[in-house]
Amino acid sequence: MRLKIPSNFRIIRVPCTGKVDIIHILRAFEKGADGVYVVGCMEGDCHYNEGNFRARKRVEQAAGILDKVGVGGERVQMFNLSSGEGPLFAQYSIEMDTKIKTLGPSPIRVAKQNKKNAA
Amino acid sequence: MIIAEKKPIEEIIDEVKDFDRILILGCNECVTVCEAGGKKEVEILASALRMYFINKGSEKKVDEKTLERQCDHEYLEELRSTIDDYDAIVSLACGVGVQFAAEKYLTTPLIPGVNTVCLGANEARGLWTERCQACGSCVLARTGGICPVSRCAKRVLNGPCGGSTNGKCEISKEVDCAWQLIIDRLKALDKMGDYEKVAPIKDWSTDRAGGPRTVTREDVKI
Numbered sequence: 001m002r003l004k005i006p007s008n009f010r011i012i013r014v015p016c017t018g019k020v021d022i023i024h025i026l027r028a029f030e031k032g033a034d035g036v037y038v039v040g041c042m043e044g045d046c047h048y049n050e051g052n053f054r055a056r057k058r059v060e061q062a063a064g065i066l067d068k069v070g071v072g073g074e075r076v077q078m079f080n081l082s083s084g085e086g087p088l089f090a091q092y093s094i095e096m097d098t099k100i101k102t103l104g105p106s107p108i109r110v111a112k113q114n115k116k117n118a119a
Numbered sequence: 120m121i122i123a124e125k126k127p128i129e130e131i132i133d134e135v136k137d138f139d140r141i142l143i144l145g146c147n148e149c150v151t152v153c154e155a156g157g158k159k160e161v162e163i164l165a166s167a168l169r170m171y172f173i174n175k176g177s178e179k180k181v182d183e184k185t186l187e188r189q190c191d192h193e194y195l196e197e198l199r200s201t202i203d204d205y206d207a208i209v210s211l212a213c214g215v216g217v218q219f220a221a222e223k224y225l226t227t228p229l230i231p232g233v234n235t236v237c238l239g240a241n242e243a244r245g246l247w248t249e250r251c252q253a254c255g256s257c258v259l260a261r262t263g264g265i266c267p268v269s270r271c272a273k274r275v276l277n278g279p280c281g282g283s284t285n286g287k288c289e290i291s292k293e294v295d296c297a298w299q300l301i302i303d304r305l306k307a308l309d310k311m312g313d314y315e316k317v318a319p320i321k322d323w324s325t326d327r328a329g330g331p332r333t334v335t336r337e338d339v340k341i
Contacts, residue, residue, distance in 0.1 A: 023159065026166040065163065068128045069171040111173045 018051025145185035146212035156211025189216025255325025263304035270297035
């Protein structure tokens with residue numbers, strides 16, 4: 001399809017979004033990620049029945065925690081699409097990229113950078 | 120098992136903000152099963168605290184450890200060699216674990232990271248309900264296996280009170296009348312004869328009324 005997608009994100013493959021835990025999302029932010037998005041199958045189409053529903057709940061919980069620690073819950077988002085929807089994946093990637101760029105760098109990354117510069 | 124629920128992160132942050140070296144200490148028993156204070160919750164809380172303090176520009180060490188149990192000497196001893204590396208411990212164990220750790224390490228402040236709620240069962244995914252109040256003298260044998268002490272708001276022992284309506288308790292439409300459940304079960308067991316037996320006055324001295332309780336077993340002492 002040769003679709004254009006932003007090159008500034010890293011894809012971490014999991015067998016099912018049900019594998020994604022809150023701590024995985026939090027660790028990404030702790031390590032300096034500006035945003036995280038979880039892309040699961042269509043709701044109701046999960047091969048393991050509930051994997052993507054579990055992921056959605058965990059994304060919500062991670063967002064709640066990020067809000068409380070001052071990183072911002074809007075930096076994490078869940079998307080659903082089917083494996084045949086390449087163009088939609090590209091569209092979601094662009095959407096997320098634009099959103100995060102509008103939000104600016106994560107405060108964690110900024111704080112870490114400041115600390116590094118001060119040292 | 121003992122049911123606990125996580126304290127809000129804000130409350131924990133407020134308690135630990137003056138300490139620089141913090142250990143988040145989980146417990147592998149009840150609080151792991153009720154998803155309040157196991158290894159996963161330790162990781163999440165530690166990560167959240169680290170991010171909060173990095174964001175605030177303060178340099179704090181937040182470490183993680185989860186013990187097999189916090190209510191036994193041998194497991195708490197695992198901390199002995201490293202306890203002085205920390206200014207405070209946030210324990211995600213139940214109140215028992217927090218206190219036992221506090222008794223063992225006198226000079227390290229222990230901060231509870233969960234609220235211990237009750238002795239209960241995992242009724243459904245994400246739902247834990249009280250089943251026992253540890254009253255110290257069990258009456259389940261004659262109440263069809265349903266506890267009037269923990270499940271009846273008034274803890275009455277001889278049938279329902281006047282507040283029982285359509286099987287629900289007067290305190291809330293969500294709460295089953297324990298005595299309705301008991302009668303239904305006694306009927307199913309064909310043991311309604313038990314219901315007619317008047318329960319003697321319960322000895323509440325084995326409950327909290329008698330002060331803190333202990334169990335001494337000479338047969339297992341060494």
